Every structure is written in structure tokens, then in C-alpha cells.
Amino acid sequence: MLIVLLSAIGCLFSCERGGTGHDTEDPKDGNDTLQVKNDYDISGWYNDGWNRESHDVYMKYHHLFSMVNPYWYNLGTSTNSSTASGEIHEREYAFNQQQIKEIHDNGDLIIPAIGDVASGQVNNILNNPQARKNLIDNLVNTAISRKYDGWDLNFENAHEKDKALFTAFVHELGNRLQAKGKVLDVTIGAFNNPTTESYWIFDLDGLKTDAVRRIKIMAYDQHLGEEPIPLDAVGDIDWVRSVLEYVIKERKFPSKKIILGIPNYGWSYQYNSSTESWMIQYPFSTYTYYMSRPSFQTWWQNIYKENYAEWTEAGVSYAAFYANAQSVQERLRLVKEFDLAGACFWVLGREDENIYRSAIPAELPGVR
Template sequence: MFIYTVQPGDSLFVIGTNFGIAVDQIRLANGLAETNLVPGQALLIPLFTYTVQPGDSFYSIARQAFVSSESLQRANRSVTPGNMRPGMKLTIPDIPKKPITGLGYYTLRNPQLDRELINNFAPYTTYLAFFEYHFSSDGSLSDLNDPPAVQTAWRRRVPPLMTVTNLTETGFSPSLAHQVLNQPEARNNLIENIFATISRKGYAGVNIDFEQIMEEDRDLFSGFLRRLKNRLQPAGYVLTVAVPPKTNENIAWLKGYDYGGIGSASDLMFIMAYDWHHGASEPGPVAPIDEVRQTIQFALTKVPKQKIILGFPLYGYNWTLPYQPGTVSPGIANQDAVQLAMKHQAPIQYDKRYESPFFEYTDEQGKKHIVWFEDARSIGKKMQLMREFDLDGGGVWQLTLSFPQGPWLLTKFFRVRRV
């Protein structure tokens, strides 16, 4: 497969004719309900033969196919840079599939929909982390109508994890986490309640997603995880922990997370490598490639690569311009972002520095917007980082956000482990 960037004047018919592929195949691979393409749109073309286009080079084709120029030339020895002509057919070389652990977050909806979507996602993930259980200041847990989802996951050989979070009605609460971590009785109650819920509901383990941990609670949080691990491990239960992305130890609002301590206490550490820009920030790329790379490099100084799961966002944000500090902009699924660009016929630009797409448009009320999101190009670059650093796995927030190109990219680079 390769990624084709739509050019001015292109149509699905023209692209299909140029590459020798049926229009319906392009629509299916890219989840297209409409056909009004926009310049800059990234289309995944599910072919293993590439038809040379005017202006192509080995470098440009290799970048589109996520392979090296050298491997592309080795696979097509009869073609040289000097004799390459439009219309020539090039074989896209396969790459060895790296085995990985996949962890997908899934927000439960209703039993019927949950069964359907879990069946769809099962081939592409090792664990499913069901969102979400809440805890109170005394360490008690909320309940969740999850038995149908848990049973479906096990039937599809995808061990389910319960996700426990400090999310409240007003957002993630560092004060709630502080209360529980600083009260031994509440802390022990929470550990016992997690263990009891795993046992009663039939989970394979737990995913801990405590966000905005205070610096003063850094050691208490790591200690809580060690005690939780000691409670779970004899029964064979898995402990995974979600952490924000850190590029160094000097970021004030992230000092509550001791990568080394968390990594040693957990079976897997899921790095939420996104939200460098978010709904409450100024506009910008959600997961810029340099910051993702620096986060991986820093994590590897603290945690064995066999424990690191790199998280990808299946979303972006839609900011109203001019940006007003204090406003909160809505999130938008990657596929919805593409459809929004198509609706407004807004050309999609791609920032190669950040390896991130974005576009601007004017809405029906005359307000200007800018949308930064992720597409097949940007996600593919992050998957290449996973291979480069030989990380144990990857995961997404979250699976109910549509991204039709995802399975194609995943199966190009990786083979998902089954437990």
C-alpha cells in the first residue's frame, strides 16, 4: 500500500485510472461516503504495485510507501533514476512485520454496539481497556455495565482490562488522587476494590489512568502502583499504566510522574503521546513528531523498551480564529476532520516539520477555523518510530473514533500478538 496526496483537479476516477484500481476500493479503504476530494487529502491506495506519476522519484515514492529508497530500488532493479518514466510499474517491497502488543481504549456504549465493535477491533489489538471506572475519596469504585463487553472480548481472544481513572464530572481531579494516595485506608480500599472487580467481572487486569498527578504525590503514586502490582501478580492479573508524555524531568506539571518508578511497577506503560496542543491551548499539532521522538528517547532512559506502549490519537481539535485564551475548542475525530475539509472544500496542508496535517475554513456563520488532526501520513510516521526504537507496542485513544486507514497501516508494519 501507499499514500497518495490529492492534487488540484484530481477525482477518484482520475486517481483510480492512474493507478489501476477501482474507485470503490479507494472509497472503502478510506471510508469515503462522498467523492468531492480536496487538494492535500491523504488517500491510502491498497495496492502493492505503484504506477509512476509525472515528477516522481525513488525518494518520493518510497516516502509515500513508508519504505526506504534503497529497498525500493532493490525491488525494481530494472528501473534506475535515469530511466524512470511515468506509467512504469514499480513493486512496493514488503517489510518484515514486527510483533507488537496492541492496547486499544474503548468507551462502552450499549451491549449490542459493544459486541459489534469489539468483534471488528479484535484482530488489531492484544488488550482492550474498557473506559471507565471512577473512584471516590474513600477508595470505593463506581460500577459499569460491562459483562457483555467482557464476555465478547474473551470470545475473540482479546483480554479485557478495566480502566480506573480520577475523572470526575468536572474533569480529571488531581485533588481526588491526592486524597486517596495520602490516606492509607482509602488507598488500600481502592486496591482491594480493583482486585475484587477484576475477579468478579472476569477482567484480565487493570489499566490505571490517573491524570494530573501532583509533584508532591510522585512517590506515593509509584508506591500505590507497586502495592497494586503485588496484589494482582499472584493471581496472574495484568497492570498497565497510562502516563502523559515527558521529554525530560524538568517539566513542572509532569513531575508527579516518575517514569522509572511507574515502569518498574507495571507490566506495560502506555505513553499518551498526544495533546501537546489541545482544546484549551492555542492551535497547533496534537502529536508533533519531534516531541514524540524525544518522549520515546527519554522514556527509554527510564523504562525497558519491552514495557513501552506508544499511544496515538485518533482525533484532533477544531479551533475558532482568532484564538482567544480561556476558550475550550472541541475535539474532532480524524475521519470527521477529513469530511469537514471535504464539506467546505478546504485544501489540507501538511507540515513536514511536525509531520501533521491541518486546514482552515470559514463556517456558515462566517467564523474562521483551523483544524489540526492526524491522517495516514502522520500516523505512519509514528509507526515508523515504533519500529526504529523497537518498542513493545502501540495503542490508540480511542477505538470508537473512526479511522478506516488504521488497519491497513497497522498490518503493513506489524503483527499483533495474541495472548
């Protein structure tokens, strides 16, 4: 059920269009040293649905960032997004060559995210030697031809059974990218015990390799996959802490290889008068959406370090847990406490801009 829900939520963020690029690997690539400009890696994913807005936020506050992760790619083709041939699809409606130049001109890294679309798609590729080779070749060649600094793998729909194959794939891809002066980051789910860890294809021991520069832990959507989804925090602070304690203290993963994924959005619920219960309406709503709601009332929930809100529209009652600068600042404190590499936000655009005006400067003084 978890994989099905993840796939469904992915559809809220993007629609698949465009074509697949096949480029020839250039053995002469001069990007052989990658450094970040701040004491912490501060990054954010671009939402392909409002890529321009995402980039505008980055440009406005680029002095705080060291890299960005535009969601410009998925596995498959423009006509078959679920194919498992090793092809990659560039979302032509989001891709922007000028943005690449502007990011590099600011001294920052551009490491696009690539996601899977169908349940088990990654497994099918990993179990097919030719498809696996195709995918590695396509990722390396595209990074070179597009002048990217690396890749962010965001494979949320993979089945857990192929952990060893995924680890081997990551090792080979990471080493191939490093040979061209580029890096590999891997975005992983959040888990705080062996059982929840077992649900994912990611093997923490395998990801300790030097072939992987960073892992990004998606420390949000705490109740995704539950049935019914309760009216509760997007990711309460104690749960986030438990995830970091498990990964770092129990699984001995190096803290300096970890970037904490922090939400800047909310989950919305609608009251069902027939059942006298709250039902999930949207598992992703933006801060600006909430601020425009009529009769909006909000309360800080100190136990969760998140905001709770209620409002009424057309006689219907709604509620939400959502993030703002205050909730983000609480999670940035964990970056310092656990000595992490940095933080990454889902998603740039339509968030509380006080995150950049006050929260980051207050908590991470090494970010200029």
C-alpha cells in the same frame, strides 16, 4: 493550570452516572497466565460516551488487537465523583458484560481504564491508609468478579508531590493483581525533560518494577496547559521522538515495557475576527467529524507528520490539526524504531479505519 485543563477535557469524554460495586475477593482465580497473540501489543481505549461504537470497531478488526481498554471506571461514587474514600464507580451506561465475553472469545485481554476525577483526589487517597487499602481491595476484587485481565491506571489529575506514595501503591496493587493472575498497566503523561517530568506523579524508576506490566505514554495533546493554546499539531513527530528518547535513553526505561499512545483525533480552532487570532474550540474532535465539514480543505504537514485543515460554516472560519491513517503510520514506525511493546489508540470509534486496513499491516508485520 495543567491539572485543571486535564480535568476539564476529561469532562468532554464522560459524564458520571451509575453505582459502586463492592465484591468479595475470590482466592480461586484460574487466570494465571496472560499472553498476547501478536508480536506487538495493539490496543485501544473505548470512549464511554460511544462505548458501542468503540466495541464495534474492535470487533471488526479484532485480528489486529491483543487487548482493549474500556473507560468504564473512575474513582468515587455515583453521587460523589470527587470523594477520596477508595471506592470505585462503574459507569453503568457503558459497562457491558457481553463485550467482556466477546473480547475473551477472540483471545484478547480486557484491561479497563480507571481515571481520577478531581484535582488531588489520588493524593488524598494515598495519604489515607484506610482509603488506600479500600482502593486496592476494590480494584482486585472487581477484576476478579468481572473477569478482567487487569487494570489500566489513568490518574491524570494527581499532584506531583506524592511520587513515592504512588510508587508504593503501584507496587502493592501490581503484586496483589499478579497473585491472582492479572496485570497492572499505568498510563502516564508525555514528557521530554526533567522539568516536565516533575509535573506528574509518575516516577519512571518506580515504574520499572515487575509489578507493572506496561506503561502507556500519552504522546499527544502537546500544547495542553499552554496559555494561549497555539494553532499547532496535536503532537508533532519530533516531539514524540524526543519523549521516547528521553524516557528510554536518558531515564533508561525498558523499551519493551512501553506502549506508545497514538492520537486518531484532532484539535479544532475558530477564527476570532475581532482579535485576528485562532482560538481553541475543541481539544478533541473526531476524524468523522472533520470529514463531514462543508468546504473542507486539508494539507499534509510533513514537518509535523500531521494533517492541517480549514473550512467555513455559517460565515465563520475554522481550522484543525488532525490525525488519519497516514499520521498514525508515521508514529507506528517509531514503535519499530525504538523497539517498543506496541501502540494504543485514543480512541476507538469515529476514526479513519484505514488505520486498521493499511497502516498497521504495513508497519507492524508481526500483527496478524
